[in-house]
Amino acid sequence: MKQSQHITQKLGLSQRHVQTMNMLAMTATELGAYLDEVALENPVIEVVRPAVEVGVFGGARSGAGALGIDEELVDAETPDKEDFLLSQVNTERLSCEELSALRYLIGMIDENGFLPQSAEQAARGVGIDRPTFVDMLKLLHSLEPHGIGARTVQESLLLQLRALSHDAWLAESIVRDHVALLAKNRVFELERAFPDATREEVVEALRLIRGLDPRPGSMFVVERTQYVLADVIVEETEAGFEIGLGPAGGYDVRLDGAYRLTVREGADRGAEAWVEAKYRQAYGLRASLKQRRELMLTITECVVRRQKAFFSLGARYLEGLTMSQVAKDLELSVSTVSRAVKGSYVQCRWGVLPFRSLFSQSAIERPAASGDPHMMLRDIVAGEQRSKPLSDQKIVEEFARRGVDLSRRTVARYRQELGIPPASERRYR
Numbered sequence: 001m002k003q004s005q006h007i008t009q010k011l012g013l014s015q016r017h018v019q020t021m022n023m024l025a026m027t028a029t030e031l032g033a034y035l036d037e038v039a040l041e042n043p044v045i046e047v048v049r050p051a052v053e054v055g056v057f058g059g060a061r062s063g064a065g066a067l068g069i070d071e072e073l074v075d076a077e078t079p080d081k082e083d084f085l086l087s088q089v090n091t092e093r094l095s096c097e098e099l100s101a102l103r104y105l106i107g108m109i110d111e112n113g114f115l116p117q118s119a120e121q122a123a124r125g126v127g128i129d130r131p132t133f134v135d136m137l138k139l140l141h142s143l144e145p146h147g148i149g150a151r152t153v154q155e156s157l158l159l160q161l162r163a164l165s166h167d168a169w170l171a172e173s174i175v176r177d178h179v180a181l182l183a184k185n186r187v188f189e190l191e192r193a194f195p196d197a198t199r200e201e202v203v204e205a206l207r208l209i210r211g212l213d214p215r216p217g218s219m220f221v222v223e224r225t226q227y228v229l230a231d232v233i234v235e236e237t238e239a240g241f242e243i244g245l246g247p248a249g250g251y252d253v254r255l256d257g258a259y260r261l262t263v264r265e266g267a268d269r270g271a272e273a274w275v276e277a278k279y280r281q282a283y284g285l286r287a288s289l290k291q292r293r294e295l296m297l298t299i300t301e302c303v304v305r306r307q308k309a310f311f312s313l314g315a316r317y318l319e320g321l322t323m324s325q326v327a328k329d330l331e332l333s334v335s336t337v338s339r340a341v342k343g344s345y346v347q348c349r350w351g352v353l354p355f356r357s358l359f360s361q362s363a364i365e366r367p368a369a370s371g372d373p374h375m376m377l378r379d380i381v382a383g384e385q386r387s388k389p390l391s392d393q394k395i396v397e398e399f400a401r402r403g404v405d406l407s408r409r410t411v412a413r414y415r416q417e418l419g420i421p422p423a424s425e426r427r428y429r
Contacts, residue, residue: 015284016284016287016288016291019284019285019288020288020291020292020295021336021339023288023289023292024292024295024296024336024339024340025339025342025343026343027342027343027344028050028229028231028248028249028251030343031251032047032049032251035047035251035253035285036210038281038285039185039253040185040203040206040207040210041187041203042278042281042282043185043186043187043188043256043278044255044256044275044278044279044282045253045254045255045256045278045281045282045285046185046253046254046255046256047251047253048250048251048252048253048254049250049251050229050247050248050249050250050251079219079220080220081106081109081217081220082103082106082107084220085106085140085143085148086102086103086106088143088144089102089139089143097128097132098132098135098136100128101123101128101132101133101136102136102139102140104123104126104128105119105123105133105136105137105140105149106140106149108122109148109149109217110217111217111218111220111221112214112215112216112217112218113145113147113148113149113150113156113215113216113217113218113220114149114150114151114152114153114156114217115137115149115150115151116151117151117152119137119151120133137149141159145213145216145217145219146159146160146163146216147159147160147163147212147213147216148216148217150216153214154175154176154179156213156214156216157175157209157212157214158172158175158176160212160213160216161175161208161209161212168205168208170194170197170201170202170205171205171206171208171209173194174190174205174206174209175209177193178190178193181193182206182209185206187199187202187203187206188271188275190202190206199274229246229247229248229345229352230246230247230248230249230345230346230347230352231245231246231248231249231296231344231345231346231355232244232245232246232249232296232297232300232344232346232347233245233246233346233347233348234300234304234311234346234347234348235348235349236311236312236348236349241304241308241311243297243300243301243304244297245293245296245297246345246347248344248345249293249296251289252286252289253282253285253286253289255279255282255283255286295332295336295340296340296344298330299326299330299332299337299340299341300346302326302329302330303321303326303355303358306319306321306325306326306329307319307321307358310358311348311349311350314350314378314379314382315350315375315376315378315379315382316379318358318375320360321358321359321360322359322360323337323338323341323359340355341355341356341358341359342355342356346358347419350378350382350418351378351418351419351420352417352418352419353374353378353418354374357374357375373399373404373406373414374414374417374418376399376402376404377395377399377411377414377415377418377420378418378420380395380398380399381395381415381420381426384426386426389423389426390423391423392408392411392412392415392422392423393408395411395415396408396411399411
């Protein structure tokens with residue numbers, strides 16, 4: 001019996017190690033998507049997100065002024081909302097009153113794609129009668145992107161489900177009648193609410209719902225490039241360097257204890273075993289996330305010890321460093337170090353940098369600052385006059401002088417990725 005228990009524990013630890021290594025290789029965005037997928041099938045898990053939501057280039061600040069975004073980087077391909085929607089309508093078949101009403105409704109749609117709850121009242125105020133309002137609203141709801149012109153997220157999701165080519169009755173019923181359970185991912189209770197559906201069908205319906213767009217109007221909003229968020233933060237103090245998790249490293253999971261209580265209230269043994277298995281999975285996931293965070297911090301501490309001059313003085317002092325050296329210092333495998341730094345970012349006094357930029361292929365290589373455009377850019381800005389900071393065009397010219405050909409657009413993008421404000425905001429900083 002003891003031997004069997006020992007084998008089971010060893011197998012569990014082995015599976016957890018594999019899970020930790022897999023999550024270690026994920027970017028923050030990938031990790032968030034993975035946790036959402038796990039939570040979809042495990043109702044006892046609640047995903048704890050970073051204080052700042054992580055996107056591909058998620059940022060805490062917004063607006064052109066805060067981000068220092070050049071106008072040339074704004075996507076000129078963003079479609080005009082009215083033109084896009086009206087292009088799907090045979091306007092010649094509409095009366096002047098109907099076309100005017102449709103244009104009015106389109107004009108009221110907010111940046112998320114929704115009409116205000118008071119849309120009908122507002123329409124009456126400009127002389128649109130109820131039959132015309134209803135007809136044009138129905139027409140609007142038939143257009144793409146599906147879900148546009150709804151008054152609530154719930155209505156938008158229903159419109160999107162009804163536009164699908166296949167029958168989605170279960171997903172529609174969940175959105176229409178059990179939105180509170182949907183919001184809390186209560187798979188077990190939703191299964192009880194639909195006794196004719198299997199657990200797999202309920203989970204598939206939830207996956208379908210999660211794939212819908214809660215902001216159907218987002219395609220009409222100009223998206224601006226934002227800062228990369230850091231996985232770890234390095235700060236120099238009088239006592240030395242302090243290292244902590246950044247906003248992209250803050251993912252965790254909480255366990256919902258209500259499911260055990262639900263099972264005790266008369267559920268059969270099969271349901272009880274299913275719930276207990278979900279709790280075991282959740283505990284393992286939480287342990288793996290904790291180990292992932294600890295590994296990220298441990299590896300960062302080692303890199304900071306070896307790159308103290310860089311973190312204090314700048315890119316010119318970046319030492320040749322390999323992942324093998326870090327792995328040897330920490331008694332880890334090189335693959336573990338590689339997984340940790342892949343797609344990760346470090347925030348320090350020089351900006352938010354790709355973790356990999358702190359390494360070179362071999363210890364005898366030139367410092368990365370002499371070849372990595374990100375490091376070169378940081379070096380150029382560090383050497384500029386504070387009273388007369390370099391414009392992006394001047395930086396392009398400095399790159400050219402150093403033998404690197406970059407466009408102004410590329411320089412602006414690199415600058416934003418590193419968290420460097422535009423010249424107008426660097427003056428006297």
